Each structure stands twice: as structure tokens, then as C-alpha cells.
Amino acid sequence: MSFLQTEFWAKFKSQFGWTFSKHNFSSSFQQKEYRTELFVLHRRFKGGFSLSYVPLAPILPQSCLEKYTSSDYFELISTLVEDLRKNLPRKTLFIRFDFPPIFPSLNEKDDFLQELLSYAKKSSFRLKKAPSDIQSPDTVVLDLKQSEEALLANMKAKWRYNIRLAAKKGVEIAELGEKGLASFYTLYEETAKRDGIAIHSYAYYEALFRLAKLYPQLSLGLYVAKHEDDILAAIITLFTKEEAVYLYGASSNTKRNLMATYLLQWTAIKDAKIFGSQSYDFYGIPPVEDETHPMYGLYRFKTGFGGKIIHRVGSVDMPLSSLYPFYVFAEKLRYFWFKKIKKLFVKKAS
Template sequence: MRVHAIDPAEVTDTHNLLQSPFWAAFKEEIGQRALAFRYESELGNGELVAMERARGSAAEHLYVPHGPEADLPEEAQGGFLTELSRGISATVPTHPTFLRYDLRWRSPFTGPDYQDDNGRWLGRPQPRIQEMRMNFGIGDRALRKAPTDVQPPDTVIIRVNEPDDVLLSRMKSKTRYNVRLSLRNGLQIARESDSSLEEWHALYRDTCRRQGIICENVEYFAELFSVVASHPHPCCSDAPIVRLIAARHRGRMVAGLIYAMFRDQAYYLYGASSREDGSLMAPYGVQWRAMCAAREDGCTTYDMFGVPPTDDPSHPMHGLYRFKTGFGGEIRHYRGCWDYPVDEAQYRAQAHIAADSGAYHLRR
């Protein structure tokens, strides 16, 4: 395999938001360094974007969000990833301890053998079993299941290129009822400009505190909208659309979400709501409005961007699972984060340090 470095602005062969030149530009604006590579192999050619993390420390690594995007059969994935890692390691100008890939390849552990008698998914096997399968037929068996997943490895994908009645018919009955109830509760649900970010962020901050998750500061979101609006980098000519949809009751914001559209896909990124106004069902209304708006702008799918792996009442985010899956759609399970140690000794020494602290639902 041949691998060479390119400018992130040169990346064109991508259909994923987190592999887009725009996302690289945004991450650089908030202090990260973005790199990009082009690879050529017998299995195909492609490009990918990577972010430097923990630079200058023993945990320094390159993080590849939702990449590579190569469409490969399962039996070819481990060998391809190993060869790609060797090529990147020989090309990258820095000295990372490891490479971390946040893979969007489907998990191979979802068939009947991994379901209970009622057809419910049992979840992924232990990392050792996953590693045996990923490294099968590879001499050095170098790929490791990462100790943490950065992006959620489980999500719900909703096909939105259908009429309203079809979308509603695919929802669970309680969700469909709550969507309709939100539209009868006197809510004004509409797109708002970034001038409403401060008000939305106050709701978001309370939501994060309520759920016990890390809260991005308002400047993070302001920069996201700023990069889209000002196009400060040449790479942003193919920038996605980022929008804020909010629900107001008697003029006061009671719920809102931020979503992005890139090519024909929409991504629900961040949401917030008021606990005191829960009876209004505003979160259902803003999701419905976002899906309809994404369809009107030409998107075919709407990615809920993360759910717990199973319908487990003991999971701390079980309510999120029930909320997101209620809108219908296909539950997808991906392989999640995988590491390729460049410096094996240093990687082993850092084995108990999660370079990306916190659960996957805490940050993008």
C-alpha cells in the first residue's frame, strides 16, 4: 500500500461529516491539528482525515474519526487496516504512540448467534474475542480494541426521504403520540440563527448537568457556526449546513437541537430541553421538525448519532435509547474504536490511561 500526506483541504472522496475538510477546519479552529492522507492499494484508493491528540505526551496519538471509509468485506478489514497503519506511521511527521480508528464498519457480532431467544442483541463479546476476529490471518496481530469509544459505536439511522405519514407510521406509538401532542401544545418550533446560541446553551448546560455529562462551552458552538458562515479556509467550499431548531412556549425557549447536513446525510449533534416543561413534549417536536427540514434540503437519512448498545434499563442512558429508537429507523452497530500501536512498549505503559476520557456520548 502507498500512503502519502496531503492537505486536509484536498480531501474530496468522503461522504461522512467527520471526515470532511470542513470538520478538519473546525477542529483546527478550536486548537487541534488536522492531518490528511491519500492511500492506494489493491483493495482501492481513498483519503482520510486524522486529528493529533495529546501531542507531546506519552499518550500522543492520531485519531481518525469515522474512517477509513473503504467499503470492504469483513475478512479484508484487519489486513487493510494494518497495512494502512504501517503506511501512515512511515509518513506522519510526528511520533504518535498509536493510531486510533473510529470505525464505521458494521460489527460482525450481530447475527442470530449474538441474540437472545426473543431476538434481542446481546451486545459485543469481550475485547479479546473481537481482537481475534479482527486480526485473523494477520501475522503480527497488532490491532487492539481501544479501551474507550470516542464516537458512539451504536446509532439509529432514519430514512427521511418519505412523506410525513410514512415517517409517522414507522415510529413507536408513544413517540408518534408525543410528536402530535407537541404540535398541539402551542409551541412555536422553527429554525433560529446563531444569535440564539446563548439562550440555547443555558438549556444545554442544564441538560448536561442533569444527565451528568461534560458540557462544551458556548464558544465551541459559536465557532462551529462561524466556520460555516465565514468559510475562512479553502476547504470549506464543501462545508455542511449547520442549523439550530428551537421550540418556544410563550416566547421562552424550552427545547432545541443542533444538527448538520453534509451531502445527503443529516446528523443530530446536540440537544437540550427544560425539565420543568416536560409535559409540552418539546424534544419530540424539534426532532420532528429537524427531520422534515433535512428532507426538504435533500437529505435521505437522519443519523441520531448515538444510543446505548441495547435496551437495558440499567444503562445510565437508557432513557436516551428509548427516546431515539422511538422515531423508528434502523439500529446499527459498528466496530467502534481500534488502536494500532506504533510504539508497542509505550502503548503498553499507557494501557490504563484512556486518552479520550469519559463515555462516548460526552463529546464529538
């Protein structure tokens, strides 16, 4: 189960404009009883309108993961939507899903999505690819059930070299938790200015750490890489017994030749393994290795650690109102402003 489907994350998002509900769902799946519980987030707008969001659910039983078809899954989500509609806020425009099934190739992912959309056209349900994705549909995941030796062996040689180089040159890594938040945020602002990305307020990350203290079954970490008196990089990670996730990262423009980020990630990976996490999710890469992509450097960095590249279909909407197209139009305008125009201004200013 993803951390996005935990009470911790639902309560965290409820501090920043969302409400949530916990939904117990039962149905028949492949002639067997299927039961699950999931968190649904709700966001209200002016005029009383709202949207509902289901992140990385519904999750299939382990026994079904290799045997289900797109038709099976469509029937499941159709039944789920009928069930959810009974308890949604009034004037809900649509339900947005990030479906959890993973695929080893883009072609398989695309085929699955097109089949879902095709089934929707033949049914009473409408299903639309969302104009933008909430969660990154593409990522790389390390299997932490391997030994440390195997993890190192599966990395690219240059990555192993950079880890050793950073340690040899005196880069020190410390897990500081909330105490390191001020240093992290200073670096994060520097990173945002350099890369032209939007970041949350300091209060957002502060609230994340404070809430995490109430959930001893998980570990929210903040790792800092330091050389002499300079803080070179910092990352925020979340460990559970099922998964470890690299949530946020920041780096300085100074001493980049010391390769601090490589040792920083390796330290977090080793700690996640000690914690008992089964995997380490680098949480977002471009869909393909494309040198012209603005995040190509991120793709190379994350995939170089030797994990498995996986793909999901991304955000998919189930429209519930005739006003849905107007929301999509507004969302596209917002996306164009933040991803194209505002980013361009930020880069010019820097």
C-alpha cells in the same frame, strides 16, 4: 461519507488542540484497485508525544459493502497503517481508528471485532480494543428517502401522538442558527447539571457555527422549541447531501409535559429531507434496551422515531510505541474520574 471525514470537521477540530493531515491512499482490495482519501487528526502531548486518530475510515466502495470479509478488511487497514506511518508525527504512540462498517446485531459486530484482533495476533501488527470509544458505536438512523407519511407510520404511535400534542398545545419551533446559541447554551448547562455530563465551552459551539458559514455545501442548524415565553428545548443539527446528524441536544426542566422535544426532532427531520439528506442519524444510543442503563430514556426516545439500529466496533488502537500501555493506564484513570467520580459529585451538587 461521514461528516467526520470532511475538511470542515478537520479544520474545526484544529481550532481545539488538534492538527490534521489529508492522506491519499491507494491499495489493492479484492484484486481491484482501491483509492480513497481520508483526514487524519493528530494530538500532541508533553514531551513531544502524540496520537493520531482516523474517524470512520477507511470507507469501502459501495460495490464491496456486501461482499467483504473481516480478513479483507484487516488486510486493507494493515496496508493503510504502513502507508500512514510514513507521514505521522514523530513519537506517535498509536493510531486510533473508528472503523465505519456497520452491523445489524451486536453478535455480528462482536464477531467481526474478535476476528480482526485474531488476525492481528498472527501478524506483525498489534491491534487493541481502545479503553474508551471516541464516537458512540451504537446509533439509530432514519431513512429519509421515505415519504413523510411513511416516516410517521414507522414511528411508535405514542411518538406521533406526542408530535401532534406539542403542536396542539402551542409549542413553536424555530431554526435560529448562531443567533440561538446563547439560549441553547443556557439550556445545555441546565441539562449537563441535571444529567451529570461534561460539555464544551461556549466558544466551542460558537466556532462551529462561524466555520460552517464557509462551507455552503452543508447546513448547520440550531432549532429551538418555545412555549409562550419559555424556551423548552434546543438541538444542533448538521445536514449534508449524504446524511443529517443530530449533534447536540438540551432541554429545560419546565413544561416537560408539552412534549416539545418530539416536535423539535420531527421539524429537523422534515428539514433534513427537504435539504436532500439521505438519512438522519440520532448519533448515539446505549447498545441494548436495558431499563437499568443510565441512558435508557435516551434509547427509548431515539428509537421511538422508527429508525434502524446499527452497531460499529467502536474505537480500536494500532499501538506504535512501547509506551502505549502507559497511555492506556492514564486514559483509564481519566475515564474513571470524568465518568464515575466527577459525575457523582455533579449529581450530588444538583
